Amino acid sequence: MNIDNIEMNEVLPAVFAAQGAPGSEIWCRNVAFERGHSYLVSAQSGTGKSSLCSYMYGYRSDYSGRISFSGIDIATLGISQWCELRCRHLAYLPQEMRLFPELSAIENVELKNRLTGHRNRSEIEQMFERLGIQDKINQPVAYLSIGQQQRVAIIRALCQPFDFILLDEPVSHLDESNNHLAAKLVSEEAKRQGAGIIATSVGNNVMITVDKEYKL
Amino acid sequence: MSKTHSPNNLLWRLLRKHVSAGQLLGFSVASLIGLVIVLLALQFYSDVKPMLSSDDSFMRRDYIILTKTVSGFGALLGSNADFSDDELDDLSKQPWVRKVGQFTTPQYRIYGSLTFGNRALRTYLFYESVPDEFIDELPDRWGFDPAEGKVPVIVSRDYLSLYNFGFAATRNMPQVSEGMIGMIPVQLTLSGNGRSETVEGRIVGFSNRLNTIIVPEQFMQWSNERFGSDEKRQPSRLIVEVSSPGDKAISEYTKAHGYEIAGDKADSGKASYMLRILTGIIATIGGIISLLAFFVLILSISLLMQRNSRKLQDLLMLGYTPAQVSAPYVKMIVATNAVILILGCAATLICRSLYMPTLLSLGSTGGGLLMPIATAVAIMAAITTGSIFSIRRRVSSLWKA
Numbered sequence: 001m002n003i004d005n006i007e008m009n010e011v012l013p014a015v016f017a018a019q020g021a022p023g024s025e026i027w028c029r030n031v032a033f034e035r036g037h038s039y040l041v042s043a044q045s046g047t048g049k050s051s052l053c054s055y056m057y058g059y060r061s062d063y064s065g066r067i068s069f070s071g072i073d074i075a076t077l078g079i080s081q082w083c084e085l086r087c088r089h090l091a092y093l094p095q096e097m098r099l100f101p102e103l104s105a106i107e108n109v110e111l112k113n114r115l116t117g118h119r120n121r122s123e124i125e126q127m128f129e130r131l132g133i134q135d136k137i138n139q140p141v142a143y144l145s146i147g148q149q150q151r152v153a154i155i156r157a158l159c160q161p162f163d164f165i166l167l168d169e170p171v172s173h174l175d176e177s178n179n180h181l182a183a184k185l186v187s188e189e190a191k192r193q194g195a196g197i198i199a200t201s202v203g204n205n206v207m208i209t210v211d212k213e214y215k216l
Numbered sequence: 217m218s219k220t221h222s223p224n225n226l227l228w229r230l231l232r233k234h235v236s237a238g239q240l241l242g243f244s245v246a247s248l249i250g251l252v253i254v255l256l257a258l259q260f261y262s263d264v265k266p267m268l269s270s271d272d273s274f275m276r277r278d279y280i281i282l283t284k285t286v287s288g289f290g291a292l293l294g295s296n297a298d299f300s301d302d303e304l305d306d307l308s309k310q311p312w313v314r315k316v317g318q319f320t321t322p323q324y325r326i327y328g329s330l331t332f333g334n335r336a337l338r339t340y341l342f343y344e345s346v347p348d349e350f351i352d353e354l355p356d357r358w359g360f361d362p363a364e365g366k367v368p369v370i371v372s373r374d375y376l377s378l379y380n381f382g383f384a385a386t387r388n389m390p391q392v393s394e395g396m397i398g399m400i401p402v403q404l405t406l407s408g409n410g411r412s413e414t415v416e417g418r419i420v421g422f423s424n425r426l427n428t429i430i431v432p433e434q435f436m437q438w439s440n441e442r443f444g445s446d447e448k449r450q451p452s453r454l455i456v457e458v459s460s461p462g463d464k465a466i467s468e469y470t471k472a473h474g475y476e477i478a479g480d481k482a483d484s485g486k487a488s489y490m491l492r493i494l495t496g497i498i499a500t501i502g503g504i505i506s507l508l509a510f511f512v513l514i515l516s517i518s519l520l521m522q523r524n525s526r527k528l529q530d531l532l533m534l535g536y537t538p539a540q541v542s543a544p545y546v547k548m549i550v551a552t553n554a555v556i557l558i559l560g561c562a563a564t565l566i567c568r569s570l571y572m573p574t575l576l577s578l579g580s581t582g583g584g585l586l587m588p589i590a591t592a593v594a595i596m597a598a599i600t601t602g603s604i605f606s607i608r609r610r611v612s613s614l615w616k617a
Contacts, residue, residue, distance in 0.1 A: 057533070083532075102229075
């Protein structure tokens, strides 16, 4: 199932049910994200930025309203369909990265790539090089800085074909030059696949060209 | 450059953390003990079973001999120890009764003398008759013709042993074999009804079942007509073919009616019954141990999954299916249980080889291995399936945060 667009109709996290979400351009609105375009969702802490990503990625469903992929309500999708989406159509970089600290950087990436078979070894090494962490490739993730871990997580997220990529604060711990390198890598990859980008940020915006910015 | 890893290897490296060798070992040992107990009980039963069902075995007892209980005073007061027609009728209607045979007793006196060499044994004798179908080993020359006057006799095999190993040994008499004794004539002097006659008896067979001296029914009829009074006598001893020896109904019935089952052989039917119960109890204990082991495993799995829940969730986030994520644990359980199954079967076979010589010498032909092994496979398959189900269920419960 290809995701040509992601539509959100009157979506509101259950925790906001009482007070609503005044001023939000996403919650309780009808919003559509189109494939091939880039979006930035800027937010303040506590406005439900990570919730938005987890709803779209299918591991939380504590909301009212309707989210649909190419017109299909995602609440109706089964486990196997979600697994297929996560391997082939929807890439995700969680804010907390969710790397396995006891595995090395390359093993973390391999864990995803072996599942999708999307990249060969030299392509992966090239990405490490482009992001300036080629010397960390065999280091256990536990010994990497948060910024380095963020880059490993970005590489891992790119080890699959995707129609959309969700980036939850992808560059919060990157300096400007590394932000630039990461943004360039993601944009290139999205463009190559004709995919859409949805990035969130509380301040340190990823340096991609966005087609539309929403305030959460 | 780094060595490459298959995703399965990587998964196992991630998920083996918190796998408790102690818990796994605890389960394995408990499960192995339970399995071996169940298996051994079933194997032993299946090895002993041929002894229970063969016709000539000591365990099986198709016939019981019934008498009325004779109390000291009852006998003096002349209470009747004979079975009435009503009582016989009621007995033959019992569901556990196949056939009832009556012992007929002589109504005259018998004086017997047995001569071999220059020595002789002389004594008052007693014999009985039963219908031919109740005699276990019917000899060729069985029956009686008044014109010939020769009487075939069957005696209990116990009597021969008693003579050979008791009497002959202490009195310096020759020991005799079964074949030899048939050649020795026994003079039977019958007297009653104002007459006295001598007929020639010959021991033609031995019985394991009938603990008495038996003559053919035709002879008994003839001699009673000739030497006895005319009145019809009711039988005081009965031989009963029963459908299931050791049936509780038999002892209940005989107790209620004041009958006695003669001979300790009546108890042997109970031996098979007891064996079955004992096997059942032991197998149940083994089953309970296996069940407890299974719960240890389930608990251990649930603890393991709980400790690794974050990792399992992260793997699901990457797009791994619950089946893929469960696979390392499923493999671990299957491998462990396969080892337990093999060890359990091996241990059972080793134990069997220890007791089998004894059983063979007792006349068992040995039972099949199929049923116990099939049971073992079924038990371990059930434990494995249950565990896999538990693993899958727990992984699926991690699907949503």
